[in-house]
Amino acid sequence: MKTPDLVRKQLFAGLVIPAHPxxxxxxxxxxxxxxxxxxxxxxxxxxxxxxxxxxxTQFQIRDPPFDLLRPVLELTMETAxxxxxxxxxxxxxAGICGLTQQAxxxxxxxxxLGYDAGLLSLAALPGGxxxxxxxxxxxxxxxxxxxxxxxxxxxxxxxxxxxxxxxxIEIENVVGIKVSPFDRYKTLDVVRALADVGRTDQVALxxxxxxxxxxxxxxxxxxxxxxxxxxxxxxxxxxWACWTRAAVDVHRQCQAAKQSGSVPSSLMRLAAQVTDCNxxxxxxxxxxxxxxxxxxxxxxxxxxxxxxxxxxxxxxLSSGQREAIERVRSxxxxxxxxxxxxxxxxxxxx
Numbered sequence: 001m002k003t004p005d006l007v008r009k010q011l012f013a014g015l016v017i018p019a020h021p022x023x024x025x026x027x028x029x030x031x032x033x034x035x036x037x038x039x040x041x042x043x044x045x046x047x048x049x050x051x052x053x054x055x056x057t058q059f060q061i062r063d064p065p066f067d068l069l070r071p072v073l074e075l076t077m078e079t080a081x082x083x084x085x086x087x088x089x090x091x092x093x094a095g096i097c098g099l100t101q102q103a104x105x106x107x108x109x110x111x112x113l114g115y116d117a118g119l120l121s122l123a124a125l126p127g128g129x130x131x132x133x134x135x136x137x138x139x140x141x142x143x144x145x146x147x148x149x150x151x152x153x154x155x156x157x158x159x160x161x162x163x164x165x166x167x168x169i170e171i172e173n174v175v176g177i178k179v180s181p182f183d184r185y186k187t188l189d190v191v192r193a194l195a196d197v198g199r200t201d202q203v204a205l206x207x208x209x210x211x212x213x214x215x216x217x218x219x220x221x222x223x224x225x226x227x228x229x230x231x232x233x234x235x236x237x238x239x240w241a242c243w244t245r246a247a248v249d250v251h252r253q254c255q256a257a258k259q260s261g262s263v264p265s266s267l268m269r270l271a272a273q274v275t276d277c278n279x280x281x282x283x284x285x286x287x288x289x290x291x292x293x294x295x296x297x298x299x300x301x302x303x304x305x306x307x308x309x310x311x312x313x314x315x316x317l318s319s320g321q322r323e324a325i326e327r328v329r330s331x332x333x334x335x336x337x338x339x340x341x342x343x344x345x346x347x348x349x350x
Contacts, residue, residue: 041304073094150181219231
């Protein structure tokens with residue numbers, strides 16, 4: 001487990017961090033072979049970190065009928081270490097959920113297994129006021145460095161005030177925030193809070209807005225002529241759980257554009273194309289009902305999963321979603337990595 005300062009340094013360098021899915025057999029059992037293959041794929045594709053036990057992994061892994069939290073965290077950590085032996089550059093992030101006692105237990109488990117930070121969901125406290133939320137976050141941050149998580153309400157998140165974000169950013173062991181409300185106004189709330197507090201060199205912003213990935217990655221914010229420029233360092237995204245090799249290339253293009261001081265029109269065209277892909281993957285027209293199923297389907301088609309099954313067997317692609325995915329795959333082959341996966345899949349499945 002890294003020190004908070006090292007975690008910050010690596011986050012600020014700008015990373016592609018896929019939200020790691022869960023591999024299940026057709027019978028609904030944990031598929032360790034394909035789970036390992038997914039982790040190897042992300043490492044080979046150039047991901048700088050992994051987020052595990054998060055929304056894309058399916059929050060239900062914590063439920064007693066499945067009891068998969070420890071096995072998934074443990075196997076992913078072990079495999080990531082095997083992929084890059086002796087290399088400390090990969091950031092490992094564990095999702096942390098629930099009321100305070102459950103969240104504390106999950107934070108301690110993540111720390112025990114060597115995870116560098118926790119991505120803290122507040123979905124279990126929908127009625128909590130800012131004082132309750134800050135006390136909860138401070139308690140968890142005392143156990144492990146944390147990233148805040150502004151999860152969109154459509155998939156279980158809650159609204160959070162600018163004042164909450166100001167107070168959250170002041171917590172010493174906060175190292176970053178995943179900003180994913182899928183809302184430009186609420187995204188701006190988080191950025192403005194960071195500017196107000198002034199910890200711009202201590203708290204890294206990562207986009208989780210899968211509908212605005214490129215736009216977030218090339219944007220710069222300044223609220224005062226004398227104030228600092230704030231930007232998103234990288235992304236922690238469900239969208240990047242598939243076609244990850246292409247995502248790494250898009251991220252590099254965004255970094256190069258910012259460094260040059262000029263965002264080419266071709267990159268803004270790409271921004272719309274990435275959002276078009278996400279609309280299909282995440283089932284935007286059905287209020288994101290198929291957002292995890294879309295990712296699983298692509299990975300299954302590529303042979304990285306033995307089944308596209310989810311923990312809830314009733315959860316599946318929406319009507320027309322398969323056709324939407326095939327449409328964007330055909331239109332934007334440079335945003336996929338099917339050939340890369342086909343070339344290396346057997347070695348990842350060893």
